[in-house]
Each structure stands twice: as C-alpha cells, then as structure tokens.
Amino acid sequence: MPTLTVWCIDKANVVTKVVDTCDEISALITPCLQYQSYFNDVDVFFPQYKPSPANTDLVVYYLATPDSVAFVLDGNADQAVPEDGGQTIWSNGGSGSAFKYCSEVRVGAGAKASARGLAKLTFHEFMHNKLKMGDGMHSKGGLAGASVDESTALTTQNAKDFGQALTKQHVQWIDGYDSL
Ligand SMILES: [Zn+2]
Numbered sequence: 001m002p003t004l005t006v007w008c009i010d011k012a013n014v015v016t017k018v019v020d021t022c023d024e025i026s027a028l029i030t031p032c033l034q035y036q037s038y039f040n041d042v043d044v045f046f047p048q049y050k051p052s053p054a055n056t057d058l059v060v061y062y063l064a065t066p067d068s069v070a071f072v073l074d075g076n077a078d079q080a081v082p083e084d085g086g087q088t089i090w091s092n093g094g095s096g097s098a099f100k101y102c103s104e105v106r107v108g109a110g111a112k113a114s115a116r117g118l119a120k121l122t123f124h125e126f127m128h129n130k131l132k133m134g135d136g137m138h139s140k141g142g143l144a145g146a147s148v149d150e151s152t153a154l155t156t157q158n159a160k161d162f163g164q165a166l167t168k169q170h171v172q173w174i175d176g177y178d179s180l
Contacts, residue, residue, distance in 0.1 A: 061180065089101075
C-alpha cells in the first residue's frame with residue numbers, strides 16, 4: 001500500500017526541532033489513516049532540495065518572515081502572515097489550468113519552542129488544504145478550530161474529516177520553493 005508523503009519546506013532552516021516536528025506531524029496524521037483504505041503509512045521529510053510531490057502528497061512552507069509564499073501564487077492571499085499563524089489557498093495562478101494548493105506556516109516563538117505546537121499549526125493548514133475549506137472550517141473545532149496551539153486536541157471528527165479527504169488529488173504548488 002502507498003505511503004502518504006509530507007514535504008516540509010524550510011529553506012531558511014527556521015525550524016529548530018526537525019526530528020520532533022516530523023514525529024509530531026506523523027503522530028497527528030496516523031490516527032486519520034483508519035478512515036481511508038489507500039494509504040497505510042505516512043512519511044514526513046524536510047528536503048534540502050526542491051521536491052516533486054505526488055498528486056496526493058502534502059506540502060507546507062515554513063516562513064521565517066511575514067512574507068507570504070501563497071501571495072506569490074495568488075495576490076488574493078494575505079501578503080503578511082503573523083507569527084505562529086498560517087494560510088492555505090488554492091489557485092490556478094491566473095493561468096486557467098487546474099487549482100494548485102499552497103499551505104504555509106510562519107514559525108514564530110511558539111512554534112520554535114514547541115514541535116508539537118508547530119505540528120498542530122501545520123495539521124490545521126493541511127485540513128484547509130485537503131478539505132478545500134476556508135474559514136468556514138473553523139466551526140468544526142479541535143484542530144480545525146480558529147485557534148490552534150500545542151494543547152489543542154485532534155478530535156475524532158477531525159481525524160475522520162481529514163482521513164476521508166486524504167486521497168483527494170489536490171496538487172501542491174511547489175514553485176514557491178523558488179520564492180523562499
Ligand atoms: Zn484556519
């Protein structure tokens with residue numbers, strides 16, 4: 001069975017606890033896998049090169065500054081991302097072709113101090129990405145809620161919603177790698 005691959009793009013090396021962050025993201029996604037039958041495992045990488053994600057993979061850009069990468073893809077995105085905040089958009093980049101998805105998290109003091117907190121912010125953005133939902137998702141609560149920190153719990157509903165969406169082919173925009 002296939003493995004779901006998560007690519008954490010951190011060109012600025014702003015994430016201080018890389019191994020812990022990988023473990024924490026895996027620990028959040030693993031309980032979601034039971035709600036689908038395609039993936040049996042998840043791998044999380046911090047590649048030191050521009051990856052070529054599969055159509056079902058997930059990508060997150062970690063920002064060291066407020067400057068949004070998503071804004072490069074689509075000017076409707078917020079240009080500035082607050083510390084320990086994130087943003088996810090989908091856009092055809094004005095080309096008329098299929099949507100590409102972009103999730104980003106700005107690594108602030110909280111995310112530097114807590115790999116679990118960073119993983120939960122990342123998971124929240126991945127929920128926006130796979131569910132293709134904007135702020136309306138926040139009413140679902142838990143890690144889908146508007147405010148996420150290291151103590152926010154993954155609810156059974158979160159795991160089910162995310163797990164059932166994992167096989168969607170939401171192609172991740174990877175050219176943001178060149179803009180970081
Ligand atoms: Zn949100």
